[in-house]
Amino acid sequence: MRPRIVLGWREWLALPALGIAAIRAKIDTGARSSSLHVDAYWRFVEGGAPWAGFRITTGVRDEQVIEASAPVHDEREVTDSGGNRSRRIFLRTPLLLAGIEREVEINLTDRRGMLFPMLLGRTAMARTFTVDPARSFLHGDLPAQLARASDESDLHP
Numbered sequence: 371m372r373p374r375i376v377l378g379w380r381e382w383l384a385l386p387a388l389g390i391a392a393i394r395a396k397i398d399t400g401a402r403s404s405s406l407h408v409d410a411y412w413r414f415v416e417g418g419a420p421w422a423g424f425r426i427t428t429g430v431r432d433e434q435v436i437e438a439s440a441p442v443h444d445e446r447e448v449t450d451s452g453g454n455r456s457r458r459i460f461l462r463t464p465l466l467l468a469g470i471e472r473e474v475e476i477n478l479t480d481r482r483g484m485l486f487p488m489l490l491g492r493t494a495m496a497r498t499f500t501v502d503p504a505r506s507f508l509h510g511d512l513p514a515q516l517a518r519a520s521d522e523s524d525l526h527p
């Protein structure tokens with residue numbers, strides 16, 4: 371059995387298949403599922419299957435808006451930390467964190483007003499990661515490829 375990788379309570383991660391090179395995430399063992407903030411989303415059918423398109427501002431550049439789409443994996447009820455239930459679209463997509471890439475399930479929701487546009491839940495961490503709640507950004511303040519870009523632009527976390 372491989373030793374688990376320690377994460378801080380907040381980390382940078384990537385969702386490469388969705389075109390998201392870096393997004394700040396709260397690592398939350400109290401949440402079962404992972405959630406991604408979207409500014410807007412829409413549904414459509416491609417090849418006879420349901421898909422979701424969405425627009426997101428990652429927080430890396432306030433002016434940077436990413437539009438992406440992916441097949442809908444599932445749709446189900448989620449109860450948030452305030453006890454409110456809502457029906458959410460779930461996607462399956464590769465996640466890159468601490469040098470590990472793995473397929474995870476994420477739901478699309480409005481996290482406007484939250485400090486982190488992404489919430490990484492315990493299902494996505496299972497058998498690979500563990501969390502040290504006293505630490506943060508253990509795997510870098512900003513991914514290396516974006517840190518290099520920030521030397522040449524107005525990039526800010």
